[in-house]
Amino acid sequence: MKPAPFKYVAASSLDHALTLKAEHGDEARFLAGGQSLIPAMNFRLARPAVVIDINGLDELAGIAHGPTIRVGALTRYCALERDSEFLDSCPLFADALPHIAHPQIRNRGTIGGNLSHADPASELPALAVAMEAQMRLKSAGGERRLAASEFFEGSLTTGLAADEMLVEVEFPALPPRSGACFMEVSRRRGDFAIAGLATIVTLDAEGRCTKVRLALCGVGETPVDASEAAAPLVGHACADRPIEAAAAAIRAAIEPAGNVHASADYQRHLAGVLAQRAIRTAYQRAANAA
Amino acid sequence: MTTRFFGAPVKRNEDRKLLTGQALFIDDVELPGMLHAAFLRSQAAHARIKRIDVSRARQRPGVVAVYTADDYGAYWQPGPLLVPPPPIPGSVFNQRTQVPLAKDKVRHVGEPLAVVVAESRYIAEDALDDIEVDLEPLPAVIDLEAALRPGSVLVHDDLGSNVSAHVHQSKGDYRAAAAKAHLVIKRRFAYEHGIASTIETRGVVAHWEARSQHMTIWDTTQAPVFVRNGLAALLGLGERQVRVIAPFVGGGFGPKIMMFYPEEVALPWISMRLNRPVKWIEDRLEHFFATTHERGQIHDAEIAVARDGRILGVKDVFLHDGGAYDPYGLTVPINSQCTLLGPYVVPSYDSAFTAVFTNLPIVTPYRGAGRQHGVFVMERLLDLAAHELNIDPAEIRRRNLIPADAFPYKNGIIYQDFSQLEYDSGNYEPVLDQALQAIGYSEFKREQKKLRAQGRHVGIGVACYVEGTGIGPYEGARVQVQANGKVSVATGIGTQGQGHFTSLAQIVADQLGVDVTDVDIVTGDTDQFYWGAGTFASRGAVVAGNAVNEASRAVRQKALKLASDAFECAEEDLVLADGRISIVGIPEKFLGLGELAKRANPMRGAVKPGTEPGLESTQYFGPPSGATANGVHAMIVEVDPDTFDLKILKYVVVHDCGTVINPLILEGQIHGGVAQGIGNAFYEKLVFDDQGQLLNASLADYLLPTALEVPRMELGHTVTPSPLNPMGIKGAGEAGAIPVGPLFAQAIEDALQLKEKNVELLEVPLSPSRIFDLIKASEP
Amino acid sequence: MQPDRHEISVSVNGTAYRRNVESRMLLSDFLRHELLLAGTHVGCEQGVCGACTILLDGAPIRSCLMLAVQANGHELSTIEGLASDSGELSPVQKAMHEHHGLQCGYCTPGILMTMTAFLKQNPSPSEEEVREALSGNLCRCTGYQHIVDAMMAAAQAMRASAP
Structure with a gap:
C-alpha cells in the first residue's frame, strides 16, 4: 500500500496553489491534512499526477468571529476543539468533533479537507448543511459562494470545479433562543456514523419552535437536509406528539442504502431514534439559552 | 530447590527492548542490496486463468524480475498437509492444499498470480499495474449448503464434489436417549469467527549467500523448525544449510503457523535465483485475503434433557466452511466437535460434520480454533x-x-x-x-x-x-551456563508476545538459583535449537516449559556434582543460590556457576571417559x-x-x-x-x-x-x-x-x-x- | 517519468537529518528505512491502527498519513527518544513495564507516543479519559486493561515528581 508516483509542490501562496490547480485541473489534488487523501493514495484509489501541498498557507487557517463565523479551510479539527468561542457560537461542533476519528487524526485533519472530500457518512457535511453554511470557493479566475446544501452533489462529489479550492466556510451565528444538538450512532467511537443527525431548533418567547434546521449523515449519498420533514415542529413547544411526528417524517424522508454494519431498516430506525433524542435536547438547550 | 520466581508476578525480561524501539521485527531487517517483492493477487474469487502477460512489468525501471507459476518449474507444488486427519473410522478427507502461485485457476480473492521483485516496494507495486491478466470468471462457491447440492460449481474440478471432509463420531445411543427424554430441543446455529488481524502483518525476508551456500530466512512464523525443514526439502538444500529466524513477532494467534504461505515459498527461491536478499511485508489490505481466516459453521443441533435438566444426549450435524484449500486437515472442525461437550456429563453424543470447499480464503486455527463454535452450540x-x-x-x-x-x-x-x-x-x-x-x-x-x-x-x-x-508431540530446550555466570536457554518454539522470555526464565532461575534477569531465552532460531513443533494450541508454557524444567534440573545436577568433586563433599551438603554453590553453613566457601562452567570445559588435562563438557543439558518433553x-x-x-x-x-x-x-x-x-x-x-x-x-x-x-x-x-x-x-x-x-x-x-x-x-x-x-x-x- | 525528489531537513529526537527523498515516500517509511529508526511500527497504512503514531512538533499524528517531504522543517519525536540518554525509561515506559502493558509489543510505540502527549496535556485523567485517549491505538494482545492501569500509574508518578 504505497502511493503511485506524483509531482509534489509546496504552494508558496494561495495564488500559487490556484495557478497550479488551474494548470493541472483534475490531475492535481490539494493536500491539506491528508487524512482522507493519503489513505486513498496508499490504496491507489487516488492517483493524482500533482499534489499541491497547501499546509504552508497560513492565510487559509484560522477562525474569525462575528455575526458570521468564518473558518479558514486549513483550520484543523484540533484548533476548532480548542477555540471555546467557536464552540459556543457553533455548538454543533462541540457535539460532533469528539466523534471525528481520534486525536491523532484531529491534529492533522482540516475542515476544508473534510468538506471537499464530501464523505456522506462524515459528520461535518451534515453540520454545514444544518447550519446553512456558505462555502467560499476560489480559483485563479475568481471567487464564488455556494450554499452547503448545493455544495454536496453526491458521494465524494462536490460543486467544486477542477480549478477551484474551498478556501473558507461561513457559518451564520445562531438566532437567539436557539438550541443545537448533534448525535450519532457508530459501531465504535471515532468510526463513521451508521446514522448521525444535526439539528438546530429556534424558539419564540413562549418556547414554541419558530424554525428548525435538521440534517443527517450516513444515510444517503450526500448529507440529507431533512429540515422540511422536521417542519411539523414549527409552532409547537417541546412535546411528544410533534416530535414523534417529525421523527416519523424524517424516517420517511430518507433513503438509506444499508452497509456492512447496518441494514437499511436499522439505519432508518436509528434516524427516528436520533431525531427524537436530538430534537428534545435541542429544545432544552434553546430554552436554557433564552 | 526454592521457588522464588515460579508462581510470582515477575515483570518481563523482554519489555525493555520493546519499550525503547530496539526489538527486531521482520520489517526491521535491512540488508545491503535488498530487493522488495509485491504479489499480484486475484480480484476474482473463482476464475480460469486465460493469460498472464508480465512483459511490460519486466521492462519498468527498477524492476528486477517478475515470476508466474510457469517460472517455478518443478519448484511449483501444492503445500504439505500439516495435520493429517485423526484415525476416526469411516472418515473422509480430500486433501487439496494451497499452491505457491495460481496456475490454471484461482480459487479465492487474493490468491497470488505473480510476484514482482524490484528495488523498492513502491516500484514493485507500480509494476503490478503493468501486468495484464485475462481471467474467465466462474460462479463462486460461497453458500455452504448450495456447495453440497448435486450439480454445484466445483472449487476443485477433479474432486467431483465440494466435500473437504466428513467425520462422524458418536458415543452412547442418542436415539434411545432422545426417546426417553422429557424434552428435546432442536435449533439451527450459525457461528462465524473472523480474522486474527495481528497488528503486525506477516512478512518474509530471504537471504541466499552463494559463497557459503547458506540460506537465512526471517519469517513471522509460529513454527520455525517446520518451516526450515519444509523449505530445505523444497529448495533441495540440507536442513543445516537453512536457518529460519522468527524474530520478535507482532502477535500470532494461529494464522502465523500455517505453512507454507505462497510468500514463504516464493522468497527463498527468488533470493537463490537472483542471489540477492529479498523482502516481502504483507500490507493490511493483503492481510485480509492472504492470511488465513476462521469463518462459519452451521449447526443443526439438538439436546435431550430430563425433567430436572440433566443432559441425556446431544446430536449435532454441522457444516464447516474450510475455504479454498485444507492444509490444516480437520483441526478446526474436530475442535468444534470435541469442545462442544464442555465441562458436562453427556451420556450420549452423535456428531457428524462435513467440511466444505468454498471460493473463500483458507480457514486455519485462530485462537480458540473452532472450540468457540462448539461451545456456542452447547451453551x-x-x-x-x-x-x-x-x-x-x-x-x-x-x-x-x-x-x-x-x-x-x-x-x-x-x-x-x-x-x-x-x-x-x-x-x-x-x-x-x-x-x-x-x-x-x-x-x-x-x-x-x-x-x-x-x-x-x-x-x-x-x-x-x-x-x-498443551498437546504434543514434544518440545525441547537446551540450558547452558555461560562462563560469565549467565544462563542461556534455547528452545524451538516461536514467541509472539506470550512472555516466554520471562516465564521460561522463571523456571530456570529457580532450578539454578540465579536471577530471572540473568536468564537469556532464545526462541524461534533454528540455528540455536534444532528441534521443535511450534507455538500453538496453548502449548508453549506446558510443553516447552516442562522441557526447560527438565534441562535446568539436569544442569543443576551437573553443577552440584562438579562442586561436590571440587569441595570433596557430598552433594547434600551444598546449597545452590544467588548464582553460586556453597557448602551449607560456610557461605564464604563457594564456586560461582560461571566458574563451574569454565571448569566443565577445561583447556588441558584428562577428563573421565563419558564426561560431557560444559554446564549444559538438552532435554525434551512430550506429554x-x-x-x-x-x-x-x-x-x-x-x-x-x-x-x-x-x-x-x-x-x-x-x-x-x-x-x-x-x-x-x-x-x-x-x-x-x-x-x-x-x-x-x-x-x-x-x-x-x-x-x-x-x-x-x-x-x-x-x-x-x-x-x-x-x-x-x-x-x-x-x-x-x-x-x-x-x-x-x-x-x-x-x-x-x-x-x-x-x-x-x-x-x-x-x-x-x-x-x-x-x-x-x-x-x-x-x-x-x-x-x-x-x-x-x-x-x- | 523521473522520480520526483526533494531535499528535506528534519529533526528527529533532537538530531538533525538532511535527506533527499522521493515525494511519495511516506513519513513512516522514511523514519524506518531511511533513518533506520525502526521503532515506529506500521500496521495499516490508512491511519486506523495507530501503531505508527509519532509526535510532530509535539502533537501525536499518524506517520503513515504524511509524506516525508511534508516533514521538512519540522521536529519529530519517536519511541527511540523517550528514554533518557543514560537509558532511564520515561515514566510512561516504566509504568508499561511494571503493569505488563505490552505483550507482543508491536502496537506499543504508537501507544507510548500517544499517551506521552496525552498525559502532558491531561496530567490527572480519569480512567474513562485514558480509555478515550487510547481508543485511536489498536492493541490485539492485551485487552487494554494493563495499559490503562499503566497510564493511571504513570500519571500519578508524573504528578508526584512534578516540581
Whole structure:
C-alpha cells in the first residue's frame, strides 16, 4: 500500500496553489491534512499526477468571529476543539468533533479537507448543511459562494470545479433562543456514523419552535437536509406528539442504502431514534439559552 | 530447590527492548542490496486463468524480475498437509492444499498470480499495474449448503464434489436417549469467527549467500523448525544449510503457523535465483485475503434433557466452511466437535460434520480454533433447555458438571491430537461458584427487577467451557551456563508476545538459583535449537516449559556434582543460590556457576571417559496427551432498547489452568483473549458478497475492539494441577476467547427479555443492527 | 517519468537529518528505512491502527498519513527518544513495564507516543479519559486493561515528581 508516483509542490501562496490547480485541473489534488487523501493514495484509489501541498498557507487557517463565523479551510479539527468561542457560537461542533476519528487524526485533519472530500457518512457535511453554511470557493479566475446544501452533489462529489479550492466556510451565528444538538450512532467511537443527525431548533418567547434546521449523515449519498420533514415542529413547544411526528417524517424522508454494519431498516430506525433524542435536547438547550 | 520466581508476578525480561524501539521485527531487517517483492493477487474469487502477460512489468525501471507459476518449474507444488486427519473410522478427507502461485485457476480473492521483485516496494507495486491478466470468471462457491447440492460449481474440478471432509463420531445411543427424554430441543446455529488481524502483518525476508551456500530466512512464523525443514526439502538444500529466524513477532494467534504461505515459498527461491536478499511485508489490505481466516459453521443441533435438566444426549450435524484449500486437515472442525461437550456429563453424543470447499480464503486455527463454535452450540442449547424447564441458567449448568471424583474423565471420542478425548483433571463446580459469587449473580437477579422497573434493560450471562491445551508431540530446550555466570536457554518454539522470555526464565532461575534477569531465552532460531513443533494450541508454557524444567534440573545436577568433586563433599551438603554453590553453613566457601562452567570445559588435562563438557543439558518433553483447562465467564450488560447498542457493566472470568508460572502474564493472556472474544461476539465480521468479494477489507470496517469496547475484567483462579506433566501446568492462551459468544447472546436476550418476544439469538457475531432486524422480523 | 525528489531537513529526537527523498515516500517509511529508526511500527497504512503514531512538533499524528517531504522543517519525536540518554525509561515506559502493558509489543510505540502527549496535556485523567485517549491505538494482545492501569500509574508518578 504505497502511493503511485506524483509531482509534489509546496504552494508558496494561495495564488500559487490556484495557478497550479488551474494548470493541472483534475490531475492535481490539494493536500491539506491528508487524512482522507493519503489513505486513498496508499490504496491507489487516488492517483493524482500533482499534489499541491497547501499546509504552508497560513492565510487559509484560522477562525474569525462575528455575526458570521468564518473558518479558514486549513483550520484543523484540533484548533476548532480548542477555540471555546467557536464552540459556543457553533455548538454543533462541540457535539460532533469528539466523534471525528481520534486525536491523532484531529491534529492533522482540516475542515476544508473534510468538506471537499464530501464523505456522506462524515459528520461535518451534515453540520454545514444544518447550519446553512456558505462555502467560499476560489480559483485563479475568481471567487464564488455556494450554499452547503448545493455544495454536496453526491458521494465524494462536490460543486467544486477542477480549478477551484474551498478556501473558507461561513457559518451564520445562531438566532437567539436557539438550541443545537448533534448525535450519532457508530459501531465504535471515532468510526463513521451508521446514522448521525444535526439539528438546530429556534424558539419564540413562549418556547414554541419558530424554525428548525435538521440534517443527517450516513444515510444517503450526500448529507440529507431533512429540515422540511422536521417542519411539523414549527409552532409547537417541546412535546411528544410533534416530535414523534417529525421523527416519523424524517424516517420517511430518507433513503438509506444499508452497509456492512447496518441494514437499511436499522439505519432508518436509528434516524427516528436520533431525531427524537436530538430534537428534545435541542429544545432544552434553546430554552436554557433564552 | 526454592521457588522464588515460579508462581510470582515477575515483570518481563523482554519489555525493555520493546519499550525503547530496539526489538527486531521482520520489517526491521535491512540488508545491503535488498530487493522488495509485491504479489499480484486475484480480484476474482473463482476464475480460469486465460493469460498472464508480465512483459511490460519486466521492462519498468527498477524492476528486477517478475515470476508466474510457469517460472517455478518443478519448484511449483501444492503445500504439505500439516495435520493429517485423526484415525476416526469411516472418515473422509480430500486433501487439496494451497499452491505457491495460481496456475490454471484461482480459487479465492487474493490468491497470488505473480510476484514482482524490484528495488523498492513502491516500484514493485507500480509494476503490478503493468501486468495484464485475462481471467474467465466462474460462479463462486460461497453458500455452504448450495456447495453440497448435486450439480454445484466445483472449487476443485477433479474432486467431483465440494466435500473437504466428513467425520462422524458418536458415543452412547442418542436415539434411545432422545426417546426417553422429557424434552428435546432442536435449533439451527450459525457461528462465524473472523480474522486474527495481528497488528503486525506477516512478512518474509530471504537471504541466499552463494559463497557459503547458506540460506537465512526471517519469517513471522509460529513454527520455525517446520518451516526450515519444509523449505530445505523444497529448495533441495540440507536442513543445516537453512536457518529460519522468527524474530520478535507482532502477535500470532494461529494464522502465523500455517505453512507454507505462497510468500514463504516464493522468497527463498527468488533470493537463490537472483542471489540477492529479498523482502516481502504483507500490507493490511493483503492481510485480509492472504492470511488465513476462521469463518462459519452451521449447526443443526439438538439436546435431550430430563425433567430436572440433566443432559441425556446431544446430536449435532454441522457444516464447516474450510475455504479454498485444507492444509490444516480437520483441526478446526474436530475442535468444534470435541469442545462442544464442555465441562458436562453427556451420556450420549452423535456428531457428524462435513467440511466444505468454498471460493473463500483458507480457514486455519485462530485462537480458540473452532472450540468457540462448539461451545456456542452447547451453551445455547442449555439456555434454551433452562428456559423451557424453568430452571435458572446457572443452575442447569451446575447440574450437568462433571463431578470432581470422575477425573480422569473419558469422553469416548477422538481429539485433534489423535488420542482419546480425556480430561486429565478438574474441579468444575468451585469455578462456577466463584464466578457467580464474583459477578454477584443472586444479588443481580434481585437488582434486575428494580432496574427494569426504572426502564433500564440489564441482563446477565454465564457460560462454561473447557479448553484442550498443551498437546504434543514434544518440545525441547537446551540450558547452558555461560562462563560469565549467565544462563542461556534455547528452545524451538516461536514467541509472539506470550512472555516466554520471562516465564521460561522463571523456571530456570529457580532450578539454578540465579536471577530471572540473568536468564537469556532464545526462541524461534533454528540455528540455536534444532528441534521443535511450534507455538500453538496453548502449548508453549506446558510443553516447552516442562522441557526447560527438565534441562535446568539436569544442569543443576551437573553443577552440584562438579562442586561436590571440587569441595570433596557430598552433594547434600551444598546449597545452590544467588548464582553460586556453597557448602551449607560456610557461605564464604563457594564456586560461582560461571566458574563451574569454565571448569566443565577445561583447556588441558584428562577428563573421565563419558564426561560431557560444559554446564549444559538438552532435554525434551512430550506429554502423553493434552491437559484440559476450564473456566466460567460471567457478564452483566445494559442494552439501549432503541439503538440496541450495549455497555458491559461487569465482566468476570474464573478459570483453572493448573499450576501458574506467572500470574501477571496469565492475566494478560486472559484479558487479551476476552478482548478478541468480544470482537468475535459483537464487532468483527468478514462480510462477503455472493461473488466471494470481501466488502470490509480494512481496519476501518473490520472492527477490532478498542479500549472503549473492552471493559475492565475481574479475574479469579482455582488450581487443579495437571497430572500429565511434572509442573502440573495447563495452557491458558485461548481461554479468554472461547465462551464470549454465548455469553453475549445470553446476556442480551436477558436484558431485552427477548424470550418473551420469541426472539432467540442463535448466531454470532451479533450487532445492534442484527438484533434490531431479528426483533423486527419476529413482530407480527 | 523521473522520480520526483526533494531535499528535506528534519529533526528527529533532537538530531538533525538532511535527506533527499522521493515525494511519495511516506513519513513512516522514511523514519524506518531511511533513518533506520525502526521503532515506529506500521500496521495499516490508512491511519486506523495507530501503531505508527509519532509526535510532530509535539502533537501525536499518524506517520503513515504524511509524506516525508511534508516533514521538512519540522521536529519529530519517536519511541527511540523517550528514554533518557543514560537509558532511564520515561515514566510512561516504566509504568508499561511494571503493569505488563505490552505483550507482543508491536502496537506499543504508537501507544507510548500517544499517551506521552496525552498525559502532558491531561496530567490527572480519569480512567474513562485514558480509555478515550487510547481508543485511536489498536492493541490485539492485551485487552487494554494493563495499559490503562499503566497510564493511571504513570500519571500519578508524573504528578508526584512534578516540581
